[in-house]
Amino acid sequence: MGMERRKVTFKLYPTSSQLKRLDGWVRLHAELYNAALQERIEAYRKAGISISYYDQQNTLPAIKAFRPDLVELGSHALQETLRRLDRAFQAFFRRVKAGQSPGFPRFKSSSRFSGFTYPDPAGWKLLQQGARGGTLRLGSGKGAMMIRLRGRHRFAEFTPNDLTLLRRRNPATGEDQWHASITLRVPETACARQRTSEDQVGIDFGLAHWANFDDGSQTDNPRWLREALPRLADLQRQRARKKPGSHRYRQLSQQIARLHQRIADRRRDFIHQQTSALVQRCALIATEALAPQNMSRSARGTVEAPGRRVRQKAGLNREVLSVGFGMAHQMLTYKAQEAGSVLHLAHTRQLKPSQRCSGCWAMVPKALKERWHLCPHCGCSLPRDQNSARVVLLDAWTPQDTPGTGVAARLKPLPAQAGKPRSKTRETPTTTASAV
Template identity: 75%
Template structure:
């Protein structure tokens, strides 16, 4: 069984909207009370309270606060788990030597939503291809909310649901969404693959994708296009008194603009990765650790960094391109079409420095955008050469990233037979490493 996320837009009436807002307020109140309890216990007694300690007090809390009963025990427990995960992430970053922010209190306006972690307490009833009804709770207090959404799975089992309260970035109006996790059979997840190409891809910033045949996919640069409008809004907000009505209005507009950029990026990457896996039998690219690639060059007081502003601009472009999101989408989409995804070990193979013609290392700086090999005389765009190198590496006999092909004196010929691939091929652990 595979797990897939689908999102439904909810259309609650006035009474249901009021009830959802009240439930959201109660979940935020429980979250804040549990956070305060942990802080007080450690300050006064030096004691750390676990999730299970707080979960065991829920029955007594519901006796004193009967308005929490309609929310459901499992939904209340999931809110406490959310706080526990926040603390786990905080201590994990502290242990790693970072300086994370301490878990903070959240108002109902900033509380993202609440979840039902299992099929208990809710039910999805589908009507046709797009219409649906979401039932929350049971008995007289149950909410039957109209929903609208679409997915391509005929056979599925609902697993959990998260109710999300947000503002539409285009209209600015408040709306509710239901993000539902479905357990789907492998056969129901399958996509039809229309081609059998083998493609090497070099993801980048100048162009979003460069292919081994020289073709390219342009980088839409959503952040750069929205930067003038974003800067104007931020300047205008800086002139307002913090916490005032106008300050909050401008903050909302800035938040909506950022959300619109994220939606455009996600839509673009979904379309590009889907088209790629449907036409390809083999996709070869290199591992990208965008967290390290976009690390700040600021340095420290003792050892200040160099070209900090230039590196900040490059980091912004790397993150705007959504390269990590593209890799994440490719990882699960290739299992649906039977495509093989090969991720080359970048440090071992050095695709940007290696010549695809003679396999020698040709040192280049970031400013060198054309690959010129003094040994074999090969000349081509740098990114196209990198895409060819990772594609040749994917044709190694053992299919392990960067181990077989990099050890050869010369690469395999471009006419080498493609790797055998069968329908519904699942990538190996080495391929997804």
């Protein structure tokens, strides 16, 4: 039986003494992180020596003998903090090699250290006692902490894999809150979702409507951010007139953070509901592979080549990011897998759904402002977004009507691209981007 990994998050309710102890542990982890970073910097600066993670890990027993207050944190948690620094250096060297902005690892104050991780089940245990809550045990013996938690998951069978304790600032009160993010190893049978029908649907995600389907139906875009913009702008204007660091300045900052948090929560809840409803009724879900990071790039340009219509593009970028395309794709991927459905992600640059006719498969170039598709070859006439949804659904079929392998997987060029030279830099996929 295969095992899947699922992450669940619980809210912790530590007592005042437990809260002080957790804050102390975070300070010790931050101190270890900064000391290890300083050691790497000084070793390379003075002797040209590069210190590895294993070099620093091997010194932990001697450090704990000199600093007994580190013992209760657990060896594996301390090792994970050193791995965290090592991953930061690996990312730094990767960016240097790629010619990107390097971003050298920085020292972290304890107030900006988000938390720490137990990389395996040693040193902690999840005690699920009720339907809505339970207890998290940290440590062992007389010094163990038993912290109340709230939350639940839907898995009857699971094996805890790792634990990350996160400290987050509550936007409503400005106080710190603690959360436990636990990765569970769950049998495939326990992950399964029930599917009620065998529908096959093509979806074109957009801004005017959150989703446009191949049958012409639509799901409206709630536009949580646009509704909150007047209130958000008013709060930011009020804060701009206050002295930074004053009581009123902090109060307004908390109100702004609370408003942003509410927008994010409503967006996440909406996307969860929509994606769950889709995988519950659909055996095949076809859409295009979107790249929100590329879609929301700034048009500012450079001093030598300044951009055009920068403010208009900034407004469009805000709308693109507020829709949550990336979050929807991520949720559809794992939910479709749990329901035994097929998620087909069409190769956008190769297929060009918005420029292709779903009736005759010919290319019909259109500007972004043209919202109606009218094919001069076959006379197909329908809304542009509905046509795109039909194109990605057709792309998910082969002549044998087998879901998940469409024209984007063919090695031959598409008919409308027969005379187009092949790109020297772009990779042409030989298999469809599907998550089964």
